Amino acid sequence: MSLLELTGVSKRFGGLQAVGDITFSVEKGEILGLIGPNGAGKTTIFNLINGYYAPDVGEIKLNGEPIQGLKPYKVCRKGLARTFQVVKPLGRLSVLENVMVSAFSKTNHLPEARQIALEAISFTGMDAWKDNLAKSLPLGMRKRLEMARALATKPQLLLLDENFAGLNPSEVERTIEIVKKIHATGITILIIEHNMRVIMAISQRLLAINYGVKIAEGSPEEVANNGKVIEAYLGVAHA
Amino acid sequence: MTKKAVFLVVPALLVLIFPLAFENPYILHMLILSMLWIVLGVSWNLLGGFTGQVSYGHAAFFGTGAYATAILVKSGQPPATAWWGLLVGGLAAALLATFIGWICFRLRGPYFSLSVLALSEVLRLVALNWKEVTNGAEGILFLPAFNDKGAYYYIIFAIAAITIFAVHRVMKSKLGFYFLAIREDQDAAESLGIDTTKYKLISLMISAFFTGVAGSFYMNYMGFIDPGIVFDLSKISIMMILVTMLGGAATLWGPALGAVIYILVSEGFRVYVGSGHLVFFGVLIIVIILFFPNGIVGSILEAKGRRERRTDNKDPKQVGA
């Protein structure tokens, strides 16, 4: 049984078919990369998995259990965490308080939540920032906060939505390390990313989307050399 | 004893022995009103400042608490209701809150605020028209259970203390974290495992409970209520917001400070100027919103925070520590 299964999932917004008949699985313990040009529907897929939207048709199963249409907080409690492309820090709370909020999804006790939060903060290298207000953080740190918060919910599956966008090269390196560290603890990762170098380096498998439909799936080398993928990014002439 | 505890205990003791030393009924009345408004401000703030759901209709809970007590008394169990009534008022308001929340939390932001306002007005009209139960515009009148203001002083002091303590404890618990998360970013909160509807409802119910108790106390103390007084939009609902903003929303003591200032200023105007205190408060709201949006206590805390951060030697350029 795959950890996450999408079968025939479609979503339409008014006249726009954002996602059309998407079927794929994510196996336990793997890192699956989701690529595609802007507007291809990648974040929509995340929003469908996460419970933000309900699919018009299709099924989404986590550990064999259907989760499509469930509210985001329920999906989170079933072991799925996500970061947001447009970061959503809880601005007037400190970094520690931010992460404690997500830690409370696993416990009702303040000291325990604090402990879980501190661990997640350490794991992502944010110790020096733990008492700073989230709204005072630079972008790179905000993206790390997203990850720390996701980790504190002790997920089985982590959805990373463009965590690397806007980071400078050394931040990118650091974040790759963190993602690999997360993976090493056994967490399965589904990652959307535009930075090709990053996603090729991290992913074990790739899935390419364009105009809401799957156009290629396979190992990074296979997908990168797939004619349709090249066409989607660079245009027909290069295919 | 820690410094903070001293700051709490000493004034509390002073407040407690005050009526024994001074028996001036006028001053006692002012203090009683102040403490009543402290309860109103602090309870509103739990939902408004801490959970970010701005209710323009809290008079609904104040009025419900008042009328619950009044109806209970009219149905014939006198003095005991000084105590029972408080609890009944609070519970009635909390029950109403479940209903109002179930309807209004489907809406967000200002639309939530306006829908609560609308329902509060509906309640006022019901109280005005359902004469069999509420006596309509004539209101309900009965003799207060105690003759001496001192008793009421201690009761409202206890209520205020309990309210502040309760809000304090809630905000330091998981509930508090969740409320703040909802305030900061409701969608992020949902993704972090928070059932935002449930927790908004909890916040509303706690808030409504204490507001209801305050309404109940008001009925017991004043001995007379009518729909125009206890369900009033400007003088209750909006004033609760003003009092909180004046002192500082999202601070524990802000609304308390705002309440005391409100009573002092209202009384000052009434005595020395005669009228026009509402114009002053209107202007005050405008000034606060434009220049001191975080209220008095909020601004002080902010200034302190900025000073503290400047003495910090955290280098913001430190990336990937």
Place this chain on the structure above:
Amino acid sequence: MTPQLAGQIELFLQVVIAGILLGGLYSLIGLGMSLIMGVMRIINLAHGELMMVAMYITYLAFSLVHVDPYVSLFIVLPALFLIGAGLQKYLITPVMDVESVLPQNQVLLTVGIGIVLSNLAQLIFSADYMSVPVSYASKTIYWDVNVGGQTISLSFNFPFLVAFAIAIGLGAALFLFLGKTDIGRMIRATAQDKRAAAIMGINTKRITYITFGLGAALVGAAGTLLAPVYYIYPAIGGPFTSKAFIITVLGGMGNIAGAVLGGLVLGLGESLGSVYISLGYKDAFGFVIFVLVLIFLPKGLLGKSSV
């Protein structure tokens, strides 16, 4: 056709007429708010107080200089326009930039403005009910209709008739203004997408001043038109602000035709409700409808809003 049935029909038609005429006036009140909400997403809880200001101006013009209310429209419209634009420029726009814990500072600001206006009025004019006793205040036009052999007599209250006509006229003028003039187009552009409008060179700040001014002028006109048939007192604003909201929400924010429809629906609803159901609860219906529409029909009865 029995006399009783004819009587029922007469009553019903009378109530409907009264409702429609009232509805025209309500539309004017709602139009202003719908415009403001649609373009600037501003919730103006002082809307009724602006109407009150117009009514007092009308009262002063009449009692001091004997200017007929319909003529004082020419004073009220520009005066309220300036007041509205001024409020937007000096108070509301600055607040949009202030960061605070409590969201919706802007709404609370308008609450403060409303409190100041109504209580100033009370200080200046006292809380007494004033009136503008024009000669035609109770003038009625009668129209006898033959229904199945029985004659029913329908009466139209003259001031309400004039108010209705002028309200529809102003509504049409607004519609043309928004549709055909440059400024009107700029207003609509700002309503649809403020940033895009700004990028395309529209001075969106100035547009917001103009829009608020227009909204204030419209509700001011409603106040003037209402003056001959209503008492004037400082607290009159509140209930009308509520009505404006109900109409705005019914019609869809920013939807001009919707606001007119909403006004008529509210007017009819109140008229029918107060006669056939209960006078005391008629305002309560409006509020209940308000909440229901907000929840179930967020884009209004017509399903189209600019928000």
